[in-house]
Each structure stands twice: as C-alpha cells, then as structure tokens.
Amino acid sequence: MKKKLLSAALILALAVGAVGCGAQPAPEDSSADAAEAGASDGELIKVGIINNDPNESGYRTANDADMQAMFTEENGYDASFAYSLKNDEQIAAAQKFIQDEVDYLLLSAADTAGWDSVLQDAQDAGIQVILFDRTIDADESLYAASIVSDMDAEGQTAVDWLAEQGLDEYNIIHIQGVMGSAAQQGRTGALNAKVEAESNWNIVTQQTAEWNAEKAQQIVQSVIDAGTPFNVIYAENDDMAKGAVAALDAKGITHGVDGDVIIMGFDTNKWALQELVDGNWNYDGQCNPFQAKYIDEVIKTLEKDETPEEKVIVMEEKGFDAATITQEDVDNYGI
Amino acid sequence: MENNSKKGRRGLLPGIFRNQIFIPIAALVVLALFNFAADPSFFRISFGLNSAGNPVLSGYLITILDYGSELAILAIGMTLVTAASGGQDISVGAAIAIAGSVILRVLCGHNSRPEVLQTPIIVAFLVGCVVAMLFGAFNGVLVAYFRIQPMVATLILYTAGRSIAAWINNNELPIISQPSFGYFGGFIPGIPIPTPFFIAVGCMIVTFIVLKFTTLGLYTQSVGINESSSRLNGLNPAFIKFLSFVLLGLCVAVAGLIKVSRLSTINYSVIAKDIEMDAILAVALGGNALSGGKFNMASSILGAYVIQFLTTTLYKFNVQSDALPAYKAVVVIILVVMSAPTVREKLSSLGKKIRNHEAKEVSM
Numbered sequence: 001m002k003k004k005l006l007s008a009a010l011i012l013a014l015a016v017g018a019v020g021c022g023a024q025p026a027p028e029d030s031s032a033d034a035a036e037a038g039a040s041d042g043e044l045i046k047v048g049i050i051n052n053d054p055n056e057s058g059y060r061t062a063n064d065a066d067m068q069a070m071f072t073e074e075n076g077y078d079a080s081f082a083y084s085l086k087n088d089e090q091i092a093a094a095q096k097f098i099q100d101e102v103d104y105l106l107l108s109a110a111d112t113a114g115w116d117s118v119l120q121d122a123q124d125a126g127i128q129v130i131l132f133d134r135t136i137d138a139d140e141s142l143y144a145a146s147i148v149s150d151m152d153a154e155g156q157t158a159v160d161w162l163a164e165q166g167l168d169e170y171n172i173i174h175i176q177g178v179m180g181s182a183a184q185q186g187r188t189g190a191l192n193a194k195v196e197a198e199s200n201w202n203i204v205t206q207q208t209a210e211w212n213a214e215k216a217q218q219i220v221q222s223v224i225d226a227g228t229p230f231n232v233i234y235a236e237n238d239d240m241a242k243g244a245v246a247a248l249d250a251k252g253i254t255h256g257v258d259g260d261v262i263i264m265g266f267d268t269n270k271w272a273l274q275e276l277v278d279g280n281w282n283y284d285g286q287c288n289p290f291q292a293k294y295i296d297e298v299i300k301t302l303e304k305d306e307t308p309e310e311k312v313i314v315m316e317e318k319g320f321d322a323a324t325i326t327q328e329d330v331d332n333y334g335i
Numbered sequence: 336m337e338n339n340s341k342k343g344r345r346g347l348l349p350g351i352f353r354n355q356i357f358i359p360i361a362a363l364v365v366l367a368l369f370n371f372a373a374d375p376s377f378f379r380i381s382f383g384l385n386s387a388g389n390p391v392l393s394g395y396l397i398t399i400l401d402y403g404s405e406l407a408i409l410a411i412g413m414t415l416v417t418a419a420s421g422g423q424d425i426s427v428g429a430a431i432a433i434a435g436s437v438i439l440r441v442l443c444g445h446n447s448r449p450e451v452l453q454t455p456i457i458v459a460f461l462v463g464c465v466v467a468m469l470f471g472a473f474n475g476v477l478v479a480y481f482r483i484q485p486m487v488a489t490l491i492l493y494t495a496g497r498s499i500a501a502w503i504n505n506n507e508l509p510i511i512s513q514p515s516f517g518y519f520g521g522f523i524p525g526i527p528i529p530t531p532f533f534i535a536v537g538c539m540i541v542t543f544i545v546l547k548f549t550t551l552g553l554y555t556q557s558v559g560i561n562e563s564s565s566r567l568n569g570l571n572p573a574f575i576k577f578l579s580f581v582l583l584g585l586c587v588a589v590a591g592l593i594k595v596s597r598l599s600t601i602n603y604s605v606i607a608k609d610i611e612m613d614a615i616l617a618v619a620l621g622g623n624a625l626s627g628g629k630f631n632m633a634s635s636i637l638g639a640y641v642i643q644f645l646t647t648t649l650y651k652f653n654v655q656s657d658a659l660p661a662y663k664a665v666v667v668i669i670l671v672v673m674s675a676p677t678v679r680e681k682l683s684s685l686g687k688k689i690r691n692h693e694a695k696e697v698s699m
Contacts, residue, residue: 222650
C-alpha cells in the first residue's frame with residue numbers, strides 16, 4: 001500500500017513535471033520593471049503583446065524578435081509580452097493586460113475561436129485591440145485593425161513566377177504542408193487552379209509531407225524510383241524543399257539555376273535564401289513575419305484619433321528569384 | 336518407428352508455419368507478389384552517379400534497405416524492452432530528436448553554422464550515445480524500480496523530449512556543411528550501397544554475438560515470462576528491465592546519427608515523427624508477443640524491413656502520405672487479431688482437423 005501511494009505520488013510529480021516541460025514557460029512579466037517606470041512617465045504608450053511561443057518555428061522567432069525590437073522605450077512604447085501556444089493561457093494573459101490598463105492589446109491568437117468576451121471587456125475598458133499574423137472569428141468591431149499575410153497571394157506570386165519561366169511542359173512534384181493549415185490552403189490553391197487551367201501543367205504527384213523534410217525526401221525518392229519525369233518541385237516550405245533536394249542530390253539529378261529541376265520553397269529562411277544565392281534553388285516565397293512596423297503605423301494613426309484606412313492590412317510579401325537575389329536580400333528578408 | 340516418421344513428415348511443413356519468423360516472411364512474400372503483379376518495375380535497380388559524382392544504386396529496393404535500416408536498429412532495442420518489460424517505449428522518436436540534437440550541438444559548438452567541425456564526429460556520436468542512454472536509463476528507472484507501466488513512463492519523455500531537443504541547441508538550426516557528416520545517412524564515396532544498411536548490419540552482428548555468447552537473451556526472456564520465478568532463481572528482474580531500456584537508448588543514438596546525417600540538420604518537432612509506432616509494429620510483425628517473454632530478434636529485424644517495404648509500396652502507389660498510418664493500422668489489427676488466444680485456438684483446432692483428415696486419407 002505504501003509503495004502504491006509512493007508511486008502514485010511520484011507519477012503525479014512527474015506528470016506535473018512533464019506538463020511543465022511540454023508547455024513552454026510563459027514569461028509574462030519580462031518587462032514588468034519597465035512597465036512601472038513607464039506608468040510614472042506617462043508619455044510612453046502602454047502595449048500588451050500576446051504572441052505564440054517564439055520556439056514554435058523560425059517564423060515565430062523572427063516575428064518575436066521584430067516585435068521586441070520595435071516596441072521599446074526608445075520608440076515610445078512600454079511593452080509587456082506574454083507567450084503561449086494555448087488559447088486559454090493567452091486569454092488569461094489578455095485579461096491580465098486589461099487589468100493593467102494597457103493602451104493597446106496586440107494579439108496573435110493561438111486559436112481563432114473564443115475571443116469575443118475578452119475583447120468585449122477590452123473595448124469596455126477603452127483598450128484598442130490590434131490583431132497580427134493571425135485573424136480570429138470575432139466581430140470586426142471588436143478590433144481596430146488586423147495585420148495578416150495573404151497566403152493565397154503568396155501562392156499566386158509563386159505560380160506566376162513559375163509561369164514566367166516559360167517551360168514547354170511543367171511536370172510538378174507538389175509537396176504540401178499540414179493539410180488544412182492556412183499556409184497549405186493558400187499555397188496549394190493557386191497551383192491547383194493553374195494546373196487545371198493550363199494543358200501543359202501536370203502534377204506528377206501531390207502529397208503532404210506535413211512540413212517534414214524527411215517525408216519530402218521519401219516522396220521525391222519514390223517519384224525518382226518510379227522513373228516518372230519531372231522538372232519542378234513546388235514545396236510549400238523551405239524544410240520540405242531541402243528534403244526534396246537531398247533526394248535529388250542522392251540520385252545525381254541537377255537542380256536550381258541551369259539544372260534540370262526547378263526548386264521552389266517558401267518562408268525565406270536565411271539558409272534557404274543562401275541556397276538561392278548559391279544557385280541551388282530557383283525561388284523562395286516570403287511569408288512576412290515583420291508586422292511590427294505596420295502595427296506601429298496603425299498605433300500612430302490611432303493616437304491621432306484617426307481610424308486606419310483599412311481594417312485588414314495585408315502585408316507586402318515578396319518572391320525571390322535566384323537570378324536576381326542579392327546578399328542584401330538575404331540579410332534583410334532572411335528569417 | 337511409425338510415430339517417428341509421422342513426426343518427421345508433420346514437423347517439416349507445419350514447423351515452418353509455427354516458426355515465428357514465418358509471419359514477417361509471409362508478409363514480405365505477400366507484399367513482393369503484390370508489387371510484382373502490379374508493376375514489376377518495382378524491383379528494378381539502376382546504377383548511377385550522385386551529385387558528388389560517386390556511384391550509387393537506386394530503386395525501390397535500395398530505398399527499402401536505406402530507410403528500413405534505421406527502423407531495424409530501433410527494432411533491436413524495442414524487442415529487448417518488449418520482452419523484458421512487457422510494454423513498449425513510445426518515446427524513441429523524441430529520444431532520437433534529443434540524441435540528434437546533442438550530436439549536432441557537440442559538432443557545432445557555439446556556432447550553429449560551423450565551417451569546420453568543432454569535434455571529431457566519433458566524439459559527438461559517443462556523447463550522443465551517453466545522453467541517449469541516460470534518457471533510456473530514466474525510462475528504465477521509472478519502469479523497473481518505480482514499476483510504472485512502460486507506456487505511461489515513456490509518455491513523459493514522449494511529451495517533453497522534443498522541447499528538450501530544441502533547448503539543447505537554443506532552438507537554433509544547426510547546419511553541417513562538411514560532406515563527410517552526410518556519409519552516415521547517405522553513401523560513402525565509392526560504395527554504391529546506402530551506409531545505413533552497413534550500420535544496421537553492424538548492429539545486427541553485435542546483437543547476435545551478444546545474444547549468443549552472453550545470457551542477456553535468456554535472462555530477458557525469463558524476466559518477461561515470469562518475473563517472480565526469475566527472482567527466485569537468482570536473477571534481478573529490475574536490473575534486466577533497466578538494462579533493456581539503456582540498450583534501447585544506444586540503438587536510439589545510432590538511429591539518431593543516421594537521421595541527422597541524412598539532411599545534415601535537424602527539425603526538432605518533426606524528426607523521426609511517429610517512428611515509435613513503426614518500431615513497435617516491427618516487433619509485433621516479427622511475431623513477438625507484445626506482452627513480453629519469448630522473442631526472436633531476427634524476426635523483429637525482418638519485420639522492420641517489411642514495414643518499410645509496406646511504406647515504400649504505399650508511396651509508390653501515391654497513397655496520400657497522411658493516410659499511411661491508417662494502412663499500417665490495418666496491418667496491426669490483422670496481427671493483433673491473429674495473435675489473440677481465442678483466434679489461435681480456433682486456427683490450431685482447424686489445422687488439427689485438416690491434418691487428421693489428411694492422415695485418414697493417407698491411411699486409407
């Protein structure tokens with residue numbers, strides 16, 4: 001009996017430990033001292049920023065670094081950050097920020113649902129809400145602006161670029177991200193539409209590799225083993241493009257500039273852009289994580305008691321071509 | 336005399352059927368026949384040069400040897416854990432992430448994009464082994480000494496492992512540019528067969544030597560079959576269980592080296608994703624009882640290659656890759672049902688009837 005109790009207690013302790021490890025620590029008050037200082041100052045604009053965990057992906061790391069760099073005291077902000085990948089923890093953080101009487105609440109929601117009541121509270125308290133990166137299922141009146149990426153446009157830019165290459169025949173290996181994600185839907189949609197419209201565009205295989213480089217490698221390897229000809233690899237993120245290229249390298253198939261196979265990726269990771277510079281890949285589409293300057297503009301507008309021209313601001317996103325990319329692009333746009 | 340000859344006649348054919356290794360062989364034959372009927376080009380192997388100008392063999396069979404090998408290495412450790420503890424380790428995927436992360440960390444030092452490696456690869460690998468064995472020991476302690484269900488105990492590392500892996504490298508993305516690091520998951524210049532296969536063969540040889548010349552196999556099985564009677568016979572069941580998890584840790588480190596070498600980098604959240612299911616399936620397909628006890632190592636290893644055969648076949652037929660687990664689930668269901676005691680009884684009684692019938696015909 002004693003043993004049982006002991007082991008039960010241990011399991012409990014371990015389980016708690018595991019949960020603690022699994023959920024990333026949420027350093028909510030990373031700039032609590034700054035908040036105090038700001039309150040007495042009175043001139044700083046007080047913002048509460050709720051973001052996803054920066055460890056989630058390279059995109060998120062870049063996004064968080066961008067926010068940290070923009071919302072500083074030098075730029076006239078007194079910012080507090082909260083991170084979580086869980087919606088309920090984010091909502092709790094939002095409630096805390098409302099109690100702290102921030103001027104603006106910046107939000108990249110983990111989940112689209114469940115935000116109505118807390119945003120209503122914010123509105124009642126006179127706090128303006130600005131969404132960034134991710135939109136939510138709530139009434140538009142509840143937030144002042146929303147700054148997002150247009151995934152459909154990202155796909156369209158890439159497909160347009162591919163069409164410009166003027167190949168006689170497009171035999172495409174299409175490697176998709178996790179099915180149903182916004183990025184996958186946008187990037188797949190544009191390609192599918194084009195393939196349907198053009199007679200010389202064919203899909204050799206269309207498979208999801210779930211953002212996983214190894215799976216992409218296996219998918220491409222399988223096509224090579226089957227001996228089906230192809231000349232384009234359209235991978236919906238950089239990792240998967242890398243996996244696909246590894247499969248090509250193993251079989252001595254040339255790729256990139258002057259190669260047999262055109263390589264396309266997304267997300268503009270620094271290392272991926274470097275592949276473009278080196279001529280190993282042909283195209284990389286941007287998914288812009290740098291929303292801070294747009295948010296800054298919106299806040300400046302709101303501070304003047306004006307309303308922003310558009311409620312939903314779609315960020316400009318580029319596509320990079322191996323032929324025209326410069327080292328500067330890599331440094332400026334690489335994440 | 337008559338009895339003897341009867342035994343001999345009967346012993347040959349049903350003997351094969353009753354042998355454990357029959358299950359993976361049968362599965363392999365079915366898959367091979369299916370592919371042969373559908374498209375014989377499946378078995379074509381071609382010879383070419385890779386982009387570094389080295390000779391390589393390619394074809395579906397080579398792909399199976401390549402990717403099946405890391406699974407075979409894991410199956411070795413998983414078989415021991417299954418036999419000793421009567422449960423499975425579901426944290427091997429996460430543990431591979433940790434081992435891979437450690438290997439890259441040691442190779443890179445503080446710079447995540449090193450021009451030259453900071454340490455010899457062998458040192459990084461050994462450090463990876465030690466760390467993976469420590470995590471194996473952690474699982475082993477929970478299972479052997481605290482008597483937690485293996486799946487529950489390893490669930491802890493399953494949940495936390497990938498975060499730990501990311502933390503080891505400060506969530507940076509190390510990329511190794513030195514080509515020699517890619518040999519382990521690719522090809523050694525001049526040798527056209529994928530290196531993982533040689534690594535797997537090496538592991539198999541070591542395993543068989545250990546099983547042949549030490550009492551590890553015997554002790555593991557006896558602990559799995561009856562823990563208390565093994566204790567009464569002077570074994571230390573807790574230590575044997577603990578040891579099996581540590582050995583699995585070693586296998587994990589080897590598989591981790593192959594995995595990170597394939598792309599010379601790592602993605603913490605998806606590396607070796609769901610590989611634990613394939614490893615467990617390999618053990619099951621090998622005809623080993625998932626509740627522990629007797630095991631057949633060769634059967635598990637063959638099972639691993641059969642799993643990869645199945646995966647590659649599904650890829651060939653353009654099955655949506657997110658649907659692959661569903662097909663594997665069908666295999667699991669068939670295996671579990673076939674090995675259920677009630678079904679086995681039915682089958683063996685059916686077999687007896689047929690044999691009796693045959694015997695009658697012969698005597699007539």
